[in-house]
Amino acid sequence: MARQDKKRDVVIVGLGWTGSIAGIELAQEGLDILALERGHDQNTVPNFEYPQQIDELKYGVRLKMMQKPSHQTVTVRRSGDETALPYRSLGSFLPGNGVGGAGTHWNGLNWRPQPEELRLRSHVRENWGEQIIPEGMNLLDYPVTYDEMEPFYTRFEKVAGISGKAGNLNGVIQEGGNPFEGWRSEDYPMPPLPTTWDSTKFQEACTAAGLHPFHAPAGIASTAYVNPYGMQMGPCNFCGFCERFGCYQYSKSSPQTAILDALKRMPNFEYRTESEVLRVELAADGKTATGVTYWDEKAGEEVFQPADIVILSSYQLNNVHLMLLSGLGEAYDPLTGEGTLGKNYAYQMNGGVTLFFEDDNFNPFVGHGANGVCIDDFSVNQNDFGALGFIGGSYWRSGTFNGQPIRSMPLPKGTPGWGAGWKEGIGKWYGHAMSIGSHGSHMSYANNHLDLDPTYTDRHGRPLMRMTFNWQDNDLRMNQYMKSQMEPLAASMNPTSMQSGFKDVGAQYDVRPYQTTHNTGGHIMSETPAEGAVNKFSQTWKAHNVFAMGAGNFVQNTQYNPTGMVGGLAYHTVHAIRTQYLSNPRPLV
Amino acid sequence: MTDLPGYPSRRSFLKASAAGVALSGLAASASAEEKTPPVPLDQYERQYLNAEEWAFIMAATARLIPSEGDGPGAIEARVPVFIDLQLAGDYGTADDWYMEGPHDPTAEPARGWQTPLNPAEVYRQAIPTFNSWCETTYSKSFADLDTAQQDEALTALQKGQAVLAPELRDFFTILLANTKEGYFADPQYGGNHGMQSWVYIGFPGARAAFREWPERHNIKYPLGPVSISGERA
Ligand SMILES: Cc1cc2nc3c(=O)[nH]c(=O)nc-3n(C[C@H](O)[C@H](O)[C@H](O)COP(=O)(O)OP(=O)(O)OC[C@H]3O[C@@H](n4cnc5c(N)ncnc54)[C@H](O)[C@@H]3O)c2cc1C
Ligand code: SF4
Numbered sequence: 001m002a003r004q005d006k007k008r009d010v011v012i013v014g015l016g017w018t019g020s021i022a023g024i025e026l027a028q029e030g031l032d033i034l035a036l037e038r039g040h041d042q043n044t045v046p047n048f049e050y051p052q053q054i055d056e057l058k059y060g061v062r063l064k065m066m067q068k069p070s071h072q073t074v075t076v077r078r079s080g081d082e083t084a085l086p087y088r089s090l091g092s093f094l095p096g097n098g099v100g101g102a103g104t105h106w107n108g109l110n111w112r113p114q115p116e117e118l119r120l121r122s123h124v125r126e127n128w129g130e131q132i133i134p135e136g137m138n139l140l141d142y143p144v145t146y147d148e149m150e151p152f153y154t155r156f157e158k159v160a161g162i163s164g165k166a167g168n169l170n171g172v173i174q175e176g177g178n179p180f181e182g183w184r185s186e187d188y189p190m191p192p193l194p195t196t197w198d199s200t201k202f203q204e205a206c207t208a209a210g211l212h213p214f215h216a217p218a219g220i221a222s223t224a225y226v227n228p229y230g231m232q233m234g235p236c237n238f239c240g241f242c243e244r245f246g247c248y249q250y251s252k253s254s255p256q257t258a259i260l261d262a263l264k265r266m267p268n269f270e271y272r273t274e275s276e277v278l279r280v281e282l283a284a285d286g287k288t289a290t291g292v293t294y295w296d297e298k299a300g301e302e303v304f305q306p307a308d309i310v311i312l313s314s315y316q317l318n319n320v321h322l323m324l325l326s327g328l329g330e331a332y333d334p335l336t337g338e339g340t341l342g343k344n345y346a347y348q349m350n351g352g353v354t355l356f357f358e359d360d361n362f363n364p365f366v367g368h369g370a371n372g373v374c375i376d377d378f379s380v381n382q383n384d385f386g387a388l389g390f391i392g393g394s395y396w397r398s399g400t401f402n403g404q405p406i407r408s409m410p411l412p413k414g415t416p417g418w419g420a421g422w423k424e425g426i427g428k429w430y431g432h433a434m435s436i437g438s439h440g441s442h443m444s445y446a447n448n449h450l451d452l453d454p455t456y457t458d459r460h461g462r463p464l465m466r467m468t469f470n471w472q473d474n475d476l477r478m479n480q481y482m483k484s485q486m487e488p489l490a491a492s493m494n495p496t497s498m499q500s501g502f503k504d505v506g507a508q509y510d511v512r513p514y515q516t517t518h519n520t521g522g523h524i525m526s527e528t529p530a531e532g533a534v535n536k537f538s539q540t541w542k543a544h545n546v547f548a549m550g551a552g553n554f555v556q557n558t559q560y561n562p563t564g565m566v567g568g569l570a571y572h573t574v575h576a577i578r579t580q581y582l583s584n585p586r587p588l589v
Numbered sequence: 590m591t592d593l594p595g596y597p598s599r600r601s602f603l604k605a606s607a608a609g610v611a612l613s614g615l616a617a618s619a620s621a622e623e624k625t626p627p628v629p630l631d632q633y634e635r636q637y638l639n640a641e642e643w644a645f646i647m648a649a650t651a652r653l654i655p656s657e658g659d660g661p662g663a664i665e666a667r668v669p670v671f672i673d674l675q676l677a678g679d680y681g682t683a684d685d686w687y688m689e690g691p692h693d694p695t696a697e698p699a700r701g702w703q704t705p706l707n708p709a710e711v712y713r714q715a716i717p718t719f720n721s722w723c724e725t726t727y728s729k730s731f732a733d734l735d736t737a738q739q740d741e742a743l744t745a746l747q748k749g750q751a752v753l754a755p756e757l758r759d760f761f762t763i764l765l766a767n768t769k770e771g772y773f774a775d776p777q778y779g780g781n782h783g784m785q786s787w788v789y790i791g792f793p794g795a796r797a798a799f800r801e802w803p804e805r806h807n808i809k810y811p812l813g814p815v816s817i818s819g820e821r822a
Contacts, residue, residue, distance in 0.1 A: 050797065054775075054797045055775055055795075056773070057775060057778055062685075063685075068686075069686050076700070085693060085696055085700050086689070087687070088688065088702045089685075089701065091701060195804065197807050237797075237800040238800065238803050239799065240799070241797055248797075363802060363810045366802045366803055366810065403792065404773075405787075406773045406774065418654070419654075419740065420657060423654055423658055423662070424658055424659070426660075431809070455691065510699035511700060
């Protein structure tokens with residue numbers, strides 16, 4: 001028999017970015033809140049302290065901050081004909097673990113989608129007609145518009161403490177900002193960070209080519225800053241141990257620096273670590289949840305935790321897994337198109353050029369996770385899909401972000417991978433290379449989806465989630481277009497040599513190299529229960545007291561890193577709970 | 590936490606930057622501590638590897654990152670010690686990995702680690718197998734070959750020509766990866782002795798404070814590395 005604990009108003013599953021936002025905003029309503037986090041507790045002090053944190057092997061390579069596959073993982077196959085095999089050791093994506101989640105060790109690139117990306121199907125229909133949509137692509141509009149989301153993006157950017165320069169203030173284009181972004185009601189909370197040498201070279205080349213460079217919007221403090229919860233940040237010192245690391249000096253935007261200390265001071269909030277939620281329990285009529293069952297690692301027992309409201313904020317993959325296990329919707333069937341859970345899983349399509357300059361010193365270890373200069377000249381709202389033959393776009397960025405030598409040792413083509421030639425190569429080229437990356441959109445397809453694996457189980461005996469995923473021609477064509485545009489720009493910078501890495505049509509998904517932890521979809525938002533798992537307020541269509549947050553809500557992935565949208569949606573959701581749901585709990589749509 | 594000399598605590602850091610004071614580098618306040626030299630590699634007490642495996646690792650890493658030319662080789666960097674310690678620890682036993690069956694070690698490489706063996710077991714089984722391939726091909730085990738033959742044998746191993754069972758297929762890949770890790774990781778893990786690899790390429794190790802550097806364009810960072818334990822080179 002599971003232990004049963006006293007009922008709470010709200011139980012939060014996972015204490016990363018979205019769980020922290022839900023926690024503090026709902027705690028302000030005076031609700032009795034319990035957050036359950038499967039991982040360990042961690043905070044700037046003592047866990048991210050200098051110098052222990054400055055350890056590439058432990059955090060960058062052995063990934064000690066991340067989800068352990070021995071505890072939780074997925075199986076992967078590239079088509080319905082393949083047998084899915086477990087993702088046994090981390091490679092392609094690195095889900096977070098422990099208090100703060102992946103928000104602790106992300107890069108901090110914080111974007112809002114373009115308005116067109118939130119109504120992409122309509123954008124395509126109005127400009128080119130639906131006949132350009134390839135067969136098998138589940139192209140959708142979001143059930144929220146950019147204008148509705150704008151205040152919530154702004155709110156998240158203030159809380160997280162984002163540095164940047166507006167390109168569009170209330171419709172007026174601003175010099176030095178991104179002219180292709182959606183309108184902003186206010187400028188960024190902090191000015192942009194200083195520009196490193198590689199970004200400067202890129203910026204100059206872009207300007208010379210008539211493109212529109214601007215500073216990457218960074219969840220990295222450029223000045224001293226106090227956010228709306230009274231949390232303080234200090235300016236980043238470009239320590240270079242940023243992506244995959246906790247920040248040792250309160251400069252990277254994270255749940256720890258932006259929310260958690262303020263939240264922990266609230267008497268009506270409690271959190272428990274090493275408490276892994278196993279499933280959401282539904283009432284007999286299946287229309288509401290009664291609470292969650294979790295594994296209390298310290299006590300070594302299952303606990304039933306009753307609650308009036310359940311917030312799923314356990315990251316996209318874990319949310320979808322929990323929803324499949326709990327019957328919070330029907331599993332998606334790609335053959336019939338019926339069912340919604342696991343539908344429209346999407347990812348990110350990236351490529352890039354590495355440039356070698358024998359006489360330049362880039363000091364690649366001087367950087368931060370969101371360093372650099374970007375352009376949006378090849379982004380979704382700039383591309384003529386009809387003429388180009390694909391739907392999508394990308395942003396480009398150049399900026400040092402981790403020059404640690406185990407992982408970052410670009411060498412010119414032809415340099416041996418080992419032996420005397422390799423050793424000579426690292427001596428000659430370390431510090432003399434820079435890169436330009438293309439970070440591109442990824443559409444949703446009937447063939448890319450999530451369900452439960454028939455064979456493999458986790459340590460609790462639950463089926464693992466199965467990912468069916470492969471690259472699709474539309475996105476690969478987009479990537480090749482970026483290559484064709486980026487190579488001439490890179491060549492205009494006159495490098496000693498350069499080389500490209502862009503997946504081409506025919507590329508198969510490889511789980512080994514890191515790509516991004518931007519897994520999206522699977523519990524998508526929709527106008528009607530037939531199309532998605534949650535409504536525009538992230539409320540599950542199945543049980544009105546369950547809200548599922550995070551990038552699982554994305555109908556397809558945008559060209560940007562997801563967290564600006566994830567944070568905006570989290571604020572949009574908690575606003576609806578505060579203003580509409582608490583006074584009258586019911587389906588909000 | 591004990592700050593390295595010259596490193597500000599958070600509070601003094603914020604104060605310093607608020608006042609617009611440039612942070613001083615730590616080289617000035619540094620005093621190199623003399624350390625007792627480590628045990629010679631031939632007297633090193635192995636934690637995981639047996640004698641045959643150790644002889645192989647010594648010989649193989651010495652070819653993967655040779656001593657000749659500029660910069661340290663794997664032997665000067667004490668990479669074999671790093672590998673031994675890693676295999677004895679939770680990397681060797683794949684503690685964090687999902688190792689439940691069924692396994693399909695013949696799956697194509699793009700599907701990731703699919704052997705039922707953990708890295709320590711892969712080394713254990715692959716080394717004697719590869720040594721017997723060397724015996725068949727050259728009538729000597731790997732460690733006894735001349736360096737040209739060793740390079741040739743490693744190339745065959747890398748290309749999958751020195752055939753190993755599918756369970757051991759990733760041996761060369763992890764051997765090379767672990768060798769480079771041992772070369773570049775913080776010295777606390779047993780390799781990168783004296784931070785020689787960092788000195789060689791110009792990586793400042795655990796300095797991790799470059800507030801005044803982003804806009805010093807195209808100027809080579811001048812300070813040598815520090816390690817997590819506070820060593821300098
Ligand atoms: C290396 C890296 C770099 C990234 N860089 C960027 C970037 O530059 N820009 C960007 O926009 N995004 C980036 N991301 C993605 C970003 O981190 C995520 O979008 C963001 O953290 C998602 O917030 P979340 O609340 O959904 O999940 P998380 O912040 O990951 O939090 C989820 C939490 O839930 C916990 N949990 C999971 N399952 C359970 C369970 N069953 N029971 C209890 N707790 C559970 C987890 O342990 C975790 O703490 C990056 C991610 C990684 C890993
Ligand atoms: S680069 Fe800056 S924000 Fe990132 S971890 Fe270092 S100090 Fe913190």
